[in-house]
Amino acid sequence: MTSGSPRPLQLHGPRRQRGFGYLMVLFAMAAIGITLAGAGEVWHTAARREKEAQLLFVGHQFRLALASYRDRSPVGAPTAPATLDDLLRDDRFPTPVRHLRRLWRDPMTNATDWVLLKPGGRITAIHSRARGAPLRTAFEPRDAAFSGFASYDLWVFEALPPAPAASPNTNNGVTTP
Numbered sequence: 001m002t003s004g005s006p007r008p009l010q011l012h013g014p015r016r017q018r019g020f021g022y023l024m025v026l027f028a029m030a031a032i033g034i035t036l037a038g039a040g041e042v043w044h045t046a047a048r049r050e051k052e053a054q055l056l057f058v059g060h061q062f063r064l065a066l067a068s069y070r071d072r073s074p075v076g077a078p079t080a081p082a083t084l085d086d087l088l089r090d091d092r093f094p095t096p097v098r099h100l101r102r103l104w105r106d107p108m109t110n111a112t113d114w115v116l117l118k119p120g121g122r123i124t125a126i127h128s129r130a131r132g133a134p135l136r137t138a139f140e141p142r143d144a145a146f147s148g149f150a151s152y153d154l155w156v157f158e159a160l161p162p163a164p165a166a167s168p169n170t171n172n173g174v175t176t177p
Contacts, residue, residue, distance in 0.1 A: 083123070
């Protein structure tokens, strides 16, 4: 063979396996994509569960604030606030009272645009504007009424009922004459 003549075609060796490496990379990328899609779905569900837990916490804070406003109302004063700002700063007293530390955001909408239930012009309850279907099916006793609701906007947070007053004739469960 002279130096200027063409080389004979080789059917074995490194040139024959070139396409298999490329296919292996494609299959690996497809597997990684499928795994990441599954992980994304798990992350999304976990994030929704966290938002639901936060909504229940924030709703309970509003329940406590509405109950505090009602229970601490002076005689003759309204027992429900007209605005949410009245929960932040209650000027019915010589020293303003704070029934709520801050105006909480709705974790489902990430806004402070709560739906206020105002029969008679006074806030008696709040709920979220979110219409998504809840994932949660088991609730603490204080939220047991939410079981079976098909939407977050049905989770209405009203003031807790007032604590029963102690009878004047009892002393820690022992009756006095």
